[in-house]
Structure formats: C-alpha cells, structure tokens
Amino acid sequence: MLQATATRLHQFSGSLPVAPDMIVVCNEEYRFITAEQLRAVGFKASTLLLEPAGRNTAPALTLAALAATSHQQDAVLLVMPADHVITDTERFHLAIEQGLPQAMSGAMVTFGIVPDRPETGYGYIHVGDRLSGSPVRALQAFVEKPALETAQQYLASGSHLWNSGIFMMRASVWLAAIGYFNPPMLAACQESMQRAKVDCDFVRVDKAAFLACPSDSIDYAVMEKLPKAADLDIRGCVVPFDAGWSDVGAWDAVWQVSPKDAQGNVLQGDVMMEDSRNCLVISDSRLVTCLGLDDVIVVETPDAVLVTNKSNTQNIKRIVSRLREGNYAQADNHRKVYRPWGHYDSVDSGEYFQVKRIVVKPGGRLSMQMHHHRAEHWIVVSGTALVTRGEETMTLTANESTYIPLGVKHRLENQGETNLELIEVQSGSYLGEDDIVRFDDVYGRLTS
16 A cells, blocks of 8 residues: 555646655654565655654654755645555546645645545545635534434535545645644654654654654644634645545455455455355465355464454454563564565574575675574575675575574675575574674664
C-alpha cells in the first residue's frame, strides 16, 4: 500500500506545483523496509524522517512541513496516508486540481468522500455552500463516527462526506495553524528538527525533544477547531470526490475492496477452496486449504497464521496484546528483516544453531564485525561474494563456502550487478542480534 501511495501521482498530467520531492515519515524501526519498498517501485524519498516513537499524525505532518520549508520556499504539501485504496486515479487527480487553487491561496484543503452507504466506521465532514465558480465546498465541521441512525441522516442530507484523511496546504499554513492551536507541539517538533542527525539516507529527529511532543491527530489538533477559530486567518474547504476510496485499516476492509471470485472469495497465494464463501485467504509461504468456511479470514505468513471471523477483525489488537504479555517474538519481530544492505530470513533455529537466508543487493556491504558467542558458516547460492576474514580476502561464487570462527573480524560485500544470495549457519551458545561488535560500517551503525 505504501508503493501504491507513492505511485498514485506518477501519471498525473496536470500542473501540480506541490513539493516535487517525496517526504516520508515513519517509525525508525521500519526505515529499511520503507526505503526498500519505495526503491522496488522506482522511488526514493528525498527526505525520510524517522520518528523514535509514535506521536500520531499531527506531529508527523509538522516534521514534514519543517523539512519542506528547509528545502523549498513554502511548498504546497499533499498529505496522503499510506493505508488507503483509491481505484480511480484520474478522479483523484481531478480532485487535486480542483483543490489546488485554494491551497495555493492559503486555505487548508481536505478531501471528502461522497458516501454510498450509512457508514458508522468513518468520521464525517459537514460541508457548506460551494465556493464561487468551483465544486469546492466550505468546511463547516468535522463530525465523530456516528451511530447508524445518524449516519442514515447524513447520507440523506447530501451535506456530509466521509473524512478521507487526505489534506493539502502550504507548509507555512500548517505551521501557522499548529503554532496557534498547539504551541508546545510546534516547539517540540522544531527542536527535534534543529537537533536532527542525518544517518545515510535517513533523517533522525532528536529523540529527547520528540518524546516531549504532545500526541494528537491532524483532525483533533487542527481541523476540528479550524471552523471555530474566527481570529485565525486560515479558512477550511473541502473537495468532494468519488474515486473508489477505502481506508484499509482492517482485514475485512481488504476483503471489501478486493476483486472476488464467483463465491465471493478473495484469494492470494497458494490457496485451495472447497465449499467456502465470502472469505479472504492469503498465503505467503505454503499451501492453505479451506473447507466449508463462510465469512472467515485466514492470513498465513512465515511468522504466524491468523484465523478469524470477518466481523471480528477490529479485535485483533487483543491477540497482539496477549502475544506481548506472553513474550512471543512474533508480536514485534518478523522472520524477514530488512537492512540497508538487503535482507535476511531466519529459516530455522534451535538451542545452539540458527539458519538464515541472506540476500545482499548490488553494492551492499555489511559492517566489519565480530561475534563473542557464535561462529558462522557461509554457503553462496548465487552471485559473487567478496569476503574478508581476519587478514585475508577471498571471492566466493555459487556452491563455494567459508567458515568464520568465533571472535574473528569479518565482512561480506556484493560488488556484482545482481543480488548475492547465501545460506548462513550460525552455531554457538548465544545467537542474538545484539552479539555484534562493529569496527567499520558504511551505514553509520557503529553506535547501534
């Protein structure tokens, strides 16, 4: 979905003087997978801002606005969450063109979805009259998720739209608004950026300053208050659009927006169905068979398998909480782990061994390192490996291997033009990822 968000404007044919550079804000834990997912579809964020902890969307946008003003004089920002589905890209582009003159003139623009049902799972926007000569409507109020009867009234009125969470405004306009409504948030974000450090392709905001930042959403921090702030010279307006939008925040929403077979099933991967209807079944690594199931969601990954009734997906967080309480590694860690040089997949493990499949992208170079508690065996599957072991350097190709004794400095590099793939077998008394002493690292990880 991150990739779809990044590519959504790729074929935009209109005049769009928004910030030409992509600014991405994410938690520092997801920095490598975020960068890799963007690279896989031909994009590279000009600024990838790393939050040390989640503080909701308002601080994230404030960081992005500060970054934008440092690169370009008061750019127009198009703010898009990475968990949306928009099936009609052309209509979305048209909505952007319709709202752009308002954003350029200093308005805070939000995009409202024309509702097709009395939905109780979304917030609503109450819109006013059309602006002169434009389909854009005045912003009257943001409304919380309603009860069904109220949602039915909203649908019938024609004056309420779903809140998409997509916004457009000049960077200076957002900074002025957040400074007016929440000065401590602006101050904390400013200090976080002033003390930020560049780490390879990432910008790490200052941890201590950012942890002092209040947590709030764009809606609560600014948009709900904007229509009532008579002394703030920023107007709000809404662009209505109908482009097959969905906020995919749960697995049942994935089923809702996905193409289905004749039985109403959404299937992905190696899946076999028999006498089953209206199910979502996703297989990532092995065969999944379903017999006699209705309205069920099955998601298989190398880490774990989820099976739930479609109506209960909003409660998955309860299972995650129980996993954390039970100290299950699957609550926070994945088998496949991304690094700046590529990724690895933990294939198997036991008390004194661990087997990994390692993929090093072209130009990737692991740190010069050693381990106190484990030795390693490397077997090249494909590509060419440049190996440093102690004082010697060697080149290994497919079906060749080497042994790294415990306590010996070593490094792995891929100087080729294709991926380097190898199998690593670790053996020792302790196999944790924190048993790494780095002596040299091109990615600036000597202190991590």
